[in-house]
Amino acid sequence: MAFQRWAFGNGRLPVVARTAGRGDRFGPAFTLPRLLARAGLSLLLSGVFAWLLADRMARIDLAALAAAVRALHLWQWLLALGFTGLSFWAVGQYDGVIHRHFATGLPPRVARRAGIAAIAVSQTLGLGLISGAILRWRMLPGLSLWQATRLTAAVALSFLAGWAVVTSATLLVLPGAPFRPLAGLALAVLLGLALLSCLGPRWPGLPVRWPNGFVLSRLVGLCAIDTLAAALAFHLLLPVGADLALTVLLPAFLLAFGAGLTLGTPGGMGAFEVTLLALLPVQPQPDLLVAILAWRMVYYVLPALVGAALAVAGPGPASPPPAGYLPHAPQRAETGLRHQGTLALAAIGEQSWLLGRSGHCLFAVFDPEPHRRPETIDAALLALGALAASESRLPAVYKASARTAARARALGFAPRRIGREAWLDPASAALSAPARSGLRRKLRRAAAAGVTVRQMSSETAPWRNMDDIAARWARDHGGERGFSVGRHARGYLCRQRLYVAWQAGHPIAYASFHAASREWTLDLMRHGADLPDGTMHSLVQAAIEDARQLGIARVSLAAVPEAAFGPGGRLGRILAALCPDLAATGLLRFKSAFAPHWSPRYLIAAHPAGLPLTALSLWRAITRPPPLAREIEQDHADYGFATAPGPWHIAERTD
Incomplete structure (x- = not known):
């Protein structure tokens, strides 16, 4: 019996590319009726907001407006470009976190590049789910169109949730901000859902695992960087001397930004302007319109051109996933637990290890095989930590021997004796x-x-x-x-x-x-x-x-x-x-x-502070396991990357 293996340490892991019975066909979001309905709704909303703006725009001298935009100082443009770059850096990191959560196995650089290109183009074109999915499909080798759609939907929904947290917190903190009671209620609901993430609930009918606390905290932090950088870019493009403090602008900007995202019009056109002008009625409209026009050039037009160029260039030459064989067949009989589908056999250098995931932890079960030399145990533990970090999880070892526990303690892990064999x-x-x-x-x-x-x-x-x-x-x-x-x-x-x-x-x-x-x-x-x-x-x-x-x-x-x-x-x-x-x-x-x-x-946790969370995750994994597959050890790729046991899963095959 030979075992296909994935190697650690080279920055690449394979991606699960098939989905249950769908192959590479269009997913439900791409059916023609839905496509036409979304496009029609977007056009309708664009027309409504254009009509709402028409009266105000009729009183604006467009030549004077263009001259005011040209009169902005060079330092304003450069600083606005800098904050735009910071915003899109956060966008790329955001996609990287989502990829780690889904364990797609794609290199972080590829994930970030695809995220930046998809957001830059789709936010300008509108219909973000459709355009973003097509661009990610183009930029992510190995993913089917249906998987790219699911990934895009996850990015969009989680970003809206992060925007809601950031906006609600801003409205509560800044004095004089509107909608404070609603912001408090929304923040309480969102924090309650975040608390549930610590338990990693499984929702009936939901095909993905709820994001854990590490993922959510990173997503909210990146969303805050993205939206606040966009607001600073806008504020910098106000004409010099405009009397509009950032603390006054920020609540209105965040609400207007969210309105544009939610309604899905191209570039948030119309929804952003109407909401911003409505929430800042005492401000001179010409100053705001100058900033809006300049900001759209910096934050939408230029990134869209860059994103389109990245999409045309594509993902670059694809590297095949590492291939090879486990040098040693597993000697421990209990590795037969992998045939239930919850645990999977993995290769770490010249060793094999039984791995399993919970919401917050990546568990290695038993000892790596073979584990004769201290340096090989150390290498396996360090590789486990690196793999856990790539999935936004804590590394842990369950039922480790005293020898492995001793090496883990020397490396700074926290071992505790939990039983005797x-x-x-x-x-x-x-x-x-x-x-x-x-x-x-x-x-x-x-x-x-x-x-x-x-x-x-x-x-x-x-x-x-x-x-x-x-x-x-x-x-x-x-x-x-x-x-x-x-x-x-x-x-x-x-x-x-x-x-x-x-x-x-x-x-x-x-x-x-x-x-x-x-x-x-x-x-x-x-x-x-x-x-x-x-x-x-x-x-x-x-x-x-x-x-x-x-x-x-x-x-x-x-x-x-x-x-x-x-x-x-x-x-x-x-x-x-x-x-x-x-x-x-x-x-x-x-x-x-x-x-x-x-x-x-022994149970080995990443550090003493993480020991309670590791123990709780282990208890829940043992006492509340997911249902067994209808057929034991069926092909996990049938579930798509969101529910696959991980890119380190080793499929057994005979020569």
Whole structure:
């Protein structure tokens, strides 16, 4: 078995280019009726605002207006151009943040260039969703038109939300600003939604994950830079001596700017002017019209020409995504969790690692393989941090060994012990050992109750009975867990070793094991009510006996939370409070019956301050997993870049 890999450190990651059943066809936003409706509405609104301006413009001497524009000083034009450049720098950074959130894998330079070109041209042409989507499609190699549309819609909607935050805060802070009560209400609603982002909610029917707090804070900050720079450019282009303070102009400008964006007319034409003139009724109109005309030249016409030139030039020569193979097949049996679709196998240099995402964190699960030398562990941890930063997430490692935790501490990470893994060597795990006397009693009770255990293949397994057993178990235990915990699914279990317990000819319980060349790991244990004592012990012992006969060097019974061993540290108490079943004293008693070895396992956070957020993200990922795919390990590209598991996902294929 060979594994396709993506390399870190070269600044490029592949992009998922297919979407569910759409290929490269036009998305819903590009249907002809919608296109005509949006174009017609834009023309209608432009006509309405032109009519509203006609009366005022009729009293303006256009020759005098043009002369006043020419009379502006050179320093005014240069400073206005500087602030325009700052505004479009923020626009490019804004697109880069959206790309990191969606994990498109495109280089930041390409994302920023496309964002600047798309905004510069589409804000002048109007119909921003359509024109912006076409330009991004042109400028972003590997994205389908439908994906470019979704990306453009995300940019537009998030920018409007950021504009609402910035404008509401401005109206509340500046004295004499209009609409203060409405601004307070809008800001409270938006801050409430931002607070929800810390929990990373999944909205039914919404195909994308809610942006996390890091993404939202960056977007709002960039939106503030963009809009305030645009306002300063406008203020600088007022005729010298115009009596209009920036504190008076700013609220009206932001509201007018938003009106132009929302209505989608070309360049916000008409909507911007009418709103600005209405909100500044005491100002001399000729001065405002001079600034409006000059600002449109600096902020719309020149950027549109530059953006059009960038679009004509295109994205430049495309670089193919890095290709290659993982140098080592995974040795740890639990990497079989990737077959559920929540976690994915990745290559980091010469190592492989199991990765998964939550709203705020990028989790690496277990240790990188192989991890023989300290320098290779250090390289893997640093690469994890770089990849997490590229996705606006915190890096974290779950169930790391003591060796990896020590290297992480040396690099400034914050490791905390969260559990202990139970494991044994089947060759030396003699059932006759005194330490296993309790296990022998359990096995005798199960045998006396008529319980037998059979190892089943995917063809002979009693799937219907196992489905019923798993459903009853889930109802009795408050649902199944996820992320790093296996869930019942036929396609998933077909890849494991299955052991089924029978009584009176009927299946009553089953256990499954991840199987690698030299290691097996206990995964699912499912049973119904009124189970004969010792049934689950019999299932595990049957697997241990088989492993001994097949020469398997290590059988892991998986980890037990640290809370089961006693009070533990602060993190253990926090996790136990969040999820009471983490105090798994019953699980500890069950696994202790096999007299295993115990190895500590750690949660590694980026820094001590990020440890609570990392623990909360982990708890939510385990206790509230997304629904399993209809078919385990189907092609993730079918979901498009917004829901793909990440550009580091490795698709297995045989040579």
